[in-house]
Amino acid sequence: EWDGVEQLQTLLKLAHDLMAHSAGASTRFFDAECLPPIPEWRALVAWQQRLVQATRTVEHPFNAGLILEAWLADAQSLWVRQAA
Numbered sequence: 001e002w003d004g005v006e007q008l009q010t011l012l013k014l015a016h017d018l019m020a021h022s023a024g025a026s027t028r029f030f031d032a033e034c035l036p037p038i039p040e041w042r043a044l045v046a047w048q049q050r051l052v053q054a055t056r057t058v059e060h061p062f063n064a065g066l067i068l069e070a071w072l073a074d075a076q077s078l079w080v081r082q083a084a
């Protein structure tokens with residue numbers, strides 16, 4: 001039920017907390033125990049940058065379901081790469 005802005009904001013918060021936790025800092029939005037495994041740093045930074053770039057077009061009338069699916073597939077690739 002969330003719109004694209006809310007979905008993207010949540011993914012950005014997740015990226016922030018993963019980066020903070022990786023650096024040994026406290027998380028701001030999620031409990032550290034609830035976070036998924038921390039991906040490789042460069043992949044995490046690249047993902048966060050793609051999310052920031054997506055903020056430029058988040059209110060464009062894309063198909064909301066498709067854009068969310070693309071964002072989640074991009075996020076999932078962080079952990080798929082790590083497991084390989």
